[in-house]
Amino acid sequence: MPLNPAFDAALLGRYDRPGPRYTSYPTAPQFSMDFDERALREAVRESNGDPIPRLLSIYVHVPFCQSPCFFCGCNRIITRDPYRADVYLARLHREIALSAAMFDRDREVVQLHFGGGTPNFLSTTQLRDVVDALRRQFRFSSRSDNDVSIELDPRWMSPDDVRALADIGFNRASLGVQDFDPAVQAAVNRHQSAEETLGIIDACRRYGLRSINVDLIYGLPKQSRAGFAATLEKVIAARPDRLAVYSYAHLPDLFKPQQRIDAADLPSPELKLALLQLAIDELGAAGYTYIGMDHFALPDDDLALAQARGSLHRNFMGYTTHADTDLVGLGVSAISHIGASFSQNPRDLSTWQAAIDEGHLPVVRGVRLSEDDQLRGDLIQQLMCQGEIPVSALERRYAIAFGDYFRDALVRLRPLIDDGLVRVDEDRIVATSQGRLLLRNIAMCFDRYLDRPGIPLKFSRAI
């Protein structure tokens, strides 16, 4: 895989159209209400029966935020009432018990991630209780490469909290920054000084966290080249191990908080591309490697090393070094990926709570993967992680003739080949340095469900 993506603004502009992010395939719009608790239990039972059952990853969703960021498209609840957390945690602990009981005891957990919302809405004592409960009821691996990670909002914590988190066992943290430019912060209702952010990064280092990630967003209202350049400079100086540079997707009909953003303040498509180019150039110059999609890492970070070895993976929590695990999602709106299935908890708190109060696993929708789904999912995963489609390996694994099986997809791929985004070699299809920023567009050629009218409109744009 070439190290860094090439930047061609005209080309990127042309391919900037809505499409899925492929954190799963099939994507969430294909999940159906027919997939119920029984189907989930059956999927777990089946996964327990594998000759060598997969390792486990656990995702815990904490939906609460103290204050609304206007750009947010996540499932979250704005409150400053700590009692809400107590009510939520009572159910979460019951869900942990219901879920853990399904898995065979020898299935080890190698990855635990807290996302949100704002996981540090919970006190460190509450977080410790949740981690302890998980450790008691699941079997955590003692491997040295275990990930225990948490998304942090630096505005609502002190460096001392980091000490407590490290003590609980957290070894990775991901900090939301977005942009330090005060004009942008005012426009998105997120006031966060560089000082408090850098203070938390320092504390993460001091207390021995193995890896720190920083999230930035380009395409926010009031964003400027100069402002974003200053943000990049400050962030690069702090030398986080990983960086995510997300594209802001303005979809106010889909995400209510975004209605408070004045569309007139949004950067033009040209400026938005210029901000992306700035980020790619600055991060490249600072020695960061492009991992794929929105992600960069220092060359000695586990992700970059895994990519070089060809052992990089991707799931709902992003890129990971752990080979295909079964993912157990806990909490409101959380998604699970167990055996040949995806499933999701209710997106609203009351439905999730009611299910648990009645003693049920709170799953509301999902999908059982056909063999075709698994093949296409595997292909897209390889593309997103390694920047190429291993044609002959897929032919062997799925007993197909690639050219026949993907005839339609290859026709859709032709214009992308002509535009130099992909190169077709004898035994693989490779994203060129031009195509590496457009992996979604390449993947879309292989998405069987996109042929259906109406679906693509729900997705954010590619850039």
Added chain:
Amino acid sequence: MSRPVFPRMDARTVADDGDTLHFCSTCAFSQACLSEGMDKQELLDLHVLVEHVGPLHANDHVFRKGDPFDAIAAVRAGTVKTYVVDREGHERVLGFHLPGEVIGLDAIDGNAYPCNAIALDIVTLCRFSFPRMAELAARAPGLQQHLFRLLSRDIGAAMRMAGDWSADQRMAAFLLGLSQRLATRGFSARRFQLTMARTDIGNYLRLAPETVSRVLKRFQDDGLIVIDRREVDLTDVGRLQALAAPILQN
């Protein structure tokens, strides 16, 4: 083109369904009958009812212990597990039956099935009514021999595993056994899916489920096999054979 990976099917492994006059291509008895000079029409005339059953789905029972014995059945597609439940309520797996293999033979002595038979995936079967078939066998020595051969093969497989073998030896013999049986039905001998859960494998081999996984992981680390989910690829048959030799020669 390589052979299909069990239980995926293609023209070489799917039974052509035959008709009133012709046997299905996978029929476990056709050869025995034909060598006795009896074709399907003659069997029908003798009221040996041949009936296609299924598809059954995972966890559907083919028959249960104690059900009146009225037929033996040949598996046409999928995997059937036979098992009994002991006095303490523990399940005991007796065997796994693949396409072309016959279940219900152990009921021949009595009036009721002595075990349970359950589908592990999508299963289709062919039922041969008994005791009409027994009458027929008495008149046709070739068919009788064939039945005895099937019966002893069935018992032999279970007996071989019952010895004092190590976990590695049992597992190697199990994998090679499946490989050989699937190969005779036209499936790939090297790659196939383990359609049974690891608890069933463990139960059959008298190993804890965790031990099943540990042994397979060790085989994988040593380069004997590669496992992806349910699919196993025997990458070093020679070393597996060396491991299993004491059991297979027994």
